[in-house]
Amino acid sequence: MKQLLQKWGKGFGIYVALMIVFPFVMPDEYYRSVGIIIGLHAIVTIGLCLVMGLAGQISLGQAAFWGIGAYTSAVLTTKYGLSPFVGLIASAIVPGLFAFILGRAIAGLQGYYLAMATLAFGYIVQIGITEWEPVTGGASGMISIPQVPFFGGSELSMYYLIWAVVTCVLLFSLNLLHSRVGRAFRAIHKSEIAATSMGIDVSKFKLNAFVVSGMFAGISGGLYAHYMGILDPQPFGLHESIKFLTMVVIGGMTSIWGALIGTVLIGFISEGLILLSEVIPGLQGDVDTIVFGGILVLIVMFMPEGLVPRIRSVYEKAQAKKAKEAAVKAQSGERVERKAAT
Amino acid sequence: MTELLQYVANGLVSGGIYAIVAVGFITIYNVSKVINLAQGEFLMLGGMVTVALIGMNLPYGLAALLAILAVTAIGIIMQKYVIDYVKKASPISLIILTIGISTLIRGIASFIWGKDAFALEPITSNEPLSFGGVTIATQSVWILAAVLIILFLLWYLMEKTILGKKINACSVNPMAARLMGISPTKMSMLAFAISGATGAVAGIVIAPLSVTSYDIGVLLGIKGFSAAILGGLGNPLGAAVAAFLLGIVESLGAGYVSSGMKDAIAFLVLIGMLLVKPSGLFGERSVGKGGL
Numbered sequence: 001m002k003q004l005l006q007k008w009g010k011g012f013g014i015y016v017a018l019m020i021v022f023p024f025v026m027p028d029e030y031y032r033s034v035g036i037i038i039g040l041h042a043i044v045t046i047g048l049c050l051v052m053g054l055a056g057q058i059s060l061g062q063a064a065f066w067g068i069g070a071y072t073s074a075v076l077t078t079k080y081g082l083s084p085f086v087g088l089i090a091s092a093i094v095p096g097l098f099a100f101i102l103g104r105a106i107a108g109l110q111g112y113y114l115a116m117a118t119l120a121f122g123y124i125v126q127i128g129i130t131e132w133e134p135v136t137g138g139a140s141g142m143i144s145i146p147q148v149p150f151f152g153g154s155e156l157s158m159y160y161l162i163w164a165v166v167t168c169v170l171l172f173s174l175n176l177l178h179s180r181v182g183r184a185f186r187a188i189h190k191s192e193i194a195a196t197s198m199g200i201d202v203s204k205f206k207l208n209a210f211v212v213s214g215m216f217a218g219i220s221g222g223l224y225a226h227y228m229g230i231l232d233p234q235p236f237g238l239h240e241s242i243k244f245l246t247m248v249v250i251g252g253m254t255s256i257w258g259a260l261i262g263t264v265l266i267g268f269i270s271e272g273l274i275l276l277s278e279v280i281p282g283l284q285g286d287v288d289t290i291v292f293g294g295i296l297v298l299i300v301m302f303m304p305e306g307l308v309p310r311i312r313s314v315y316e317k318a319q320a321k322k323a324k325e326a327a328v329k330a331q332s333g334e335r336v337e338r339k340a341a342t
Numbered sequence: 343m344t345e346l347l348q349y350v351a352n353g354l355v356s357g358g359i360y361a362i363v364a365v366g367f368i369t370i371y372n373v374s375k376v377i378n379l380a381q382g383e384f385l386m387l388g389g390m391v392t393v394a395l396i397g398m399n400l401p402y403g404l405a406a407l408l409a410i411l412a413v414t415a416i417g418i419i420m421q422k423y424v425i426d427y428v429k430k431a432s433p434i435s436l437i438i439l440t441i442g443i444s445t446l447i448r449g450i451a452s453f454i455w456g457k458d459a460f461a462l463e464p465i466t467s468n469e470p471l472s473f474g475g476v477t478i479a480t481q482s483v484w485i486l487a488a489v490l491i492i493l494f495l496l497w498y499l500m501e502k503t504i505l506g507k508k509i510n511a512c513s514v515n516p517m518a519a520r521l522m523g524i525s526p527t528k529m530s531m532l533a534f535a536i537s538g539a540t541g542a543v544a545g546i547v548i549a550p551l552s553v554t555s556y557d558i559g560v561l562l563g564i565k566g567f568s569a570a571i572l573g574g575l576g577n578p579l580g581a582a583v584a585a586f587l588l589g590i591v592e593s594l595g596a597g598y599v600s601s602g603m604k605d606a607i608a609f610l611v612l613i614g615m616l617l618v619k620p621s622g623l624f625g626e627r628s629v630g631k632g633g634l
Contacts, residue, residue: 058434060441105617111433112377112575116567117616120609123564127606238560242445249438286457289449296442300435301427 011257015170019163023156032155036227038267039162040220042260045247046169047216049259052248054177054185055209056192058115061122062244065095065214067129067236069221071136074145074231079135084148084226091222092215099214103207122241129233141232148226158227165223166260169216173256185209189254239289246292249299252306261308266292344475349597350590355482355551357589358489359385362544363566364573364581365496366537372513372576374530376425376436380444382563383451384538387413388545389554390451393460402463410542416447417538421531444559451556462549481550488547492540493582499536500578509533561605565592568612574622584623 023032048062072094073087106117129136136142151157176182184205187195192202225231243266251262270288277283303310363381370378388409395405420443428439464481471478500506509529511519516526545554552558565588573584588608595607615622 052434056434058437105613109616109620112437113571113616113620115379115437116564116571117613119564120568120612124606124609124613127603131600131602131606242441245438245441283453286449286452289445290453291449293442293444293446293449296438297424297446300431300439300442301424304428304431304435 015260016167019167023159029155032159034267034271036155036159036162038264039159039166040224040227041244041247041267042166042263043162043169043220043223044217045244045251045259045263046166046173046256047213048244048248049251049253049256050173050176050185050209051213053253053255053259054182054189055206056189057110057206057210059118059210059213060115060238060241060245061118061120061125062213062217063236063238063240064122064125065099065217066221066224066240067125067233068095068098069218070225070231070236071129071142071221072218073222074142074225075135077146077226078142078144084146087226088148088219088222091225092219095218095221096211096215099211100207103210103214107203107207119238119241122238126233126237129236136233137231139233141230143230145225145229145231147229148223162223162227165219169219170256170260177256181205239286242289242296243292246295250295250307252308252310255306255308255312258306258308262306265307345597346594347474347476349593351476351478351482353590353593354586355478355485355589356593357569357586358486359544359548359562360566360569360589361489361582361585362492362540363562364569364585365493365578366541367567367570368576368578368581369496369540370530370533370537371570373509373526373533374421374425377440377567378420378425378534378537379437379440379563379567380420380447380559381537381541381566382559382561383444383447384413384417384541384559385545385548385562386451386554386556386559387416387447388542389462389549389558390455390460390545390556391542392546392549393462393554394455396462402465406546409546410539413542413545414535414538417534417541418531421534425534426527426530444563448556448559455556457556459553459555460549461553462546464550465547479551481547485547485551488543492543496536496540496578505532565608568608571612571620572615572622574624577622577624580622580624 022035026032026035044062044066048059051057051059069091073084073091076082076087076090077084102117102121106114109117130139132138148158148161150161177185184195184200187198187200188202188205196202247262247266248259249262250265251258251260269291273288273291277287299306305313363385366381366384367377370376370381391409391412392405395408396402400408424439424443425436428435431439464479465484467480469480471480471483498506500509508519508524509532511522511524512526512529519526519529548554548562566585569585569588570581572588573580573582575581588611591611592604592608596604599607
């Protein structure tokens with residue numbers, strides 16, 4: 001942990017400062033709600049990043065875990081009158097169980113098969129939520145889901161609650177990255193065969209990543225349900241899964257920070273598009289899908305490693321160049337001095 | 343009994359459409375080892391462009407022809423400028439790429455045509471046909487005819503012509519094919535053109551039966567791909583059979599279990615299949631290296 005703070009000291013400090021200050025820079029309730037939604041998405045994408053970047057798998061059904069988490073907590077609190085905190089704990093456990101079962105089942109799958117299986121799972125969950133009307137309210141959804149009683153449940157306190165969860169998830173994942181587990185994951189990402197021969201239980205690690213990502217998505221879903229107060233099955237489909245995918249891919253699959261930064265970026269792009277559609281009257285249809293699709297295509301074509309790793313490598317190169325130049329200067333300076341001495 | 347036959351007849355029609363999509367997937371996959379997840383969008387574009395052109399007062403046949411050509415061109419452009427650019431990408435990158443293309447096409451379609459559903463006139467009459475209590479729309483006959491013709495032509499192309507041999511050569515060993523003077527890039531482009539054209543035809547013939555809108559491609563694409571996996575990726579004949587089976591199972595499920603669960607049934611079949619036998623009912627005809 002200490003080592004981690006040393007390594008990430010500056011970046012982590014900036015993150016905490018920005019996160020705390022944001023609701024006061026934009027004191028509008030609307031921007032606070034935007035901040036909350038971005039935080040909720042960030043919890044999901046950090047988990048997805050563990051699956052994609054570290055375990056080298058792909059999940060096109062992340063919104064399904066999100067939805068399972070949301071409905072678990074919503075049903076437990078509204079139908080059975082349990083406390084939202086119990087609901088939130090269940091909203092982590094139930095999607096985790098689903099992820100465990102699905103992960104166990106599809107452990108042998110790779111590439112396209114895995115993409116297809118998770119996509120199909122996403123569809124089944126969305127259809128299941130819509131069809132299981134007595135419990136989930138079907139297509140018309142659920143209303144009056146209680147709020148989380150956290151400092152009065154105002155917009156501002158929700159903002160801090162959610163970003164506190166984001167910070168925990170972030171620290172957990174960064175810590176994981178710099179532990180033995182993280183090194184094992186990176187080995188798997190590079191070459192599964194080499195990792196296996198070094199004694200890493202590849203399928204166990206992959207399954208763990210999948211379960212953790214499902215739990216993260218579930219917690220986020222539970223918070224989403226309590227924050228919104230209403231739920232319907234519509235946001236838990238393919239559109240949202242692709243949005244999560246775009247967030248992870250734009251930031252850089254192999255970087256946890258990339259997932260966070262990608263989420264913030266896409267969050268603001270979405271808001272910008274909403275503003276734009278108010279200004280330009282002729283704008284119809286899903287303009288955001290054009291942008292997300294375009295981003296996915298362009299990133300894979302021109303910057304497959306993603307924004308954050310790219311910026312980091314450019315920065316490191318510049319640092320190295322500077323150091324080299326300084327060394328050359330020092331050397332030549334020495335030479336001049338020597339000449340003067342003779 | 344009539345009820346059962348009715349469901350089977352309905353299933354055959356939707357199964358036929360899945361068969362075209364599945365064979366489109368496999369045509370591309372065999373040559374370039376790319377799964378084109380934008381395959382469903384070819385169907386959507388076929389239907390939507392035809393509707394749009396008819397809206398410009400073009401005659402039906404001409405509109406359909408132009409739509410097929412346009413979608414074929416889109417397939418070629420996609421291969422030439424996007425897929426070919428990232429030749430060495432990992433399967434995950436390719437999945438992300440083709441999903442991106444599919445999302446992009448869908449977004450543009452919703453931008454141009456809006457989110458409304460459009461109906462296309464049936465090719466011939468609107469009268470349903472009746473065979474011993476089983477009624478089917480005349481359009482269904484057209485669909486099945488189109489499916490069978492497309493499947494036959496593809497079989498003929500792949501098995502009986504030099505061009506088909508060249509395509510096969512590229513899927514078996516691209517390096518050796520190149521040494522024989524066959525350009526894998528060109529063959530891959532041809533595969534995209536074929537999938538684009540067949541997809542467009544499927545999109546046009548299905549449009550009168552169910553309405554067409556900007557988002558029909560997703561489900562059709564996924565179900566076609568499910569059929570391709572069920573039949574064994576890389577095996578066009580197996581995929582076509584699996585597609586018909588999938589259509590019938592789905593239709594029976596919708597009839598006897600719950601119509602709302604119709605789509606879930608297809609996916610449950612897929613997940614079940616992946617668990618029991620990922621190589622598909624008829625096994626992957628593993629051609630060449632660089633597969634999954």
